[in-house]
Amino acid sequence: MNEIVPVGTKTKKRTFLGLLLVALLFLLFTALYLLLAASDRYAAFSRSVFMGLTISALLFNLLFCLGLLAIVLTILQKRTFPLLRWSIEKTLLLLYPFVLQMGRFMHITQEKIQRSFIEVNNQLVKARPMQIKANELLVLLPHCLQNDRCTYKITRNVTNCRRCGNCQLPEILSLASGRGFRVEVVTGGTLARRAVEEYRPQAVVAVACERDLSSGVLDSFPLPVLGVLNERPQGPCFNTRVDLAALRESIDFFLGKQ
């Protein structure tokens, strides 16, 4: 069951990074096991198959070691290493399911891992110096931010909002009209992907829960996405809220303080 996230919950990057290391060690030991299995007890055919598997596993391990090293260096140095970006993306994409499995074995909740992953991703994005025009930024909001009694269809068009003040849409729309970025309210990952395909932004600021944000970030690679977790004072998917200061800070990162 989803937990109710209190305002200002701190997230630790080390949860995700630690599990990434555990997943990497697991794959390394699997590769070594395959190497042992390729000993002369087997027929020549089996040996060559095992050797092929071992070499592939070792090459992947090398890529993942480089990726993990690049992630840690980027976060510590707060600067990006363009040549290593590819290894970071592949490491996160390919090892993410292993990391969730490792967390399950170690009784760490998926939400805690996903929250930590979003924090790691945000640090990686912020290490990349970039400033874009306002019309190149897309802000994606979850439908559950809208008050549940509101009858206006804002998923088709956010300007249908009557700004009654029963949810936080008016504040976000005022910010958008002042700064000039696009806002879309989406009901899930499919609509979020469609909005990205349609508007082809240079960067995205997304508000969502842990699960939707982490899958959205992975699906969007290499598009830079800053994730802002929603707050669920009344439980998941119902009258959720967002820390407006955190949202503004993420927008300011891409647009600069104009």
Ligand code: SF4
């Ligand atoms: S502020 Fe807009 S979206 Fe929110 S409840 Fe009022 S009309 Fe609906």
